Amino acid sequence: MDSPDCWVRWHGARLRALGLLRAGHLHGHGTEGSNRLTDALHVMWRHQKARDFDSARQLMRDVLAVEVVPYYRDLAQEQFDDMADDP
Template identity: 75%
Template sequence: MREAERRIAEGSNRLTDALHRMWSFQRQGDFDSARQQMRDVLAVEVVPYYRELALEQLSGMSDEP
C-alpha cells in the first residue's frame, strides 16, 4: 500500500510541475517545448490516471495561443 501511495504522490507532483512548465512555454509561444513536458511525463509515469491526463494535454495542445 505504501508503494502505491508513493507512486501516486510522485506522479501528482511530476504532472503538476510539468503542467506549470508547459503553461509557461505556451505563454512564450514555444509549443514544441510545451509538448515535450508532457512527453517527458509519459516516458516515466506509471499511474494510469496521470498518464491519461498527460495524453489529454498533449493531444489537445494547439499550435497557437
C-alpha cells in the same frame, strides 16, 4: 494568447487539469506522479504562454515516458493532445 478563443481554450484546459489532479490525489493516486505532472504542467503552461509549443509538447512526452499511473498518464496525454492544433 492571440485571440479570446485561444485564451479560453488554454485557461479551460489548465483548470480542468488542475481539478483532475486534485481529484486524483483525493482518491488515493500517488503523490509522486501528481507532483511530477503538476510541476510539468506549470512549466508547460509557461511555454505555451510564450508560444513555445515544441517545448511544451516535449514536457508532456517526458512525463508520458516515465509515468506509470494510468490516471496521470491520461491527464498528460490529454494535455499533449490539446496541443495538436498549435504551431
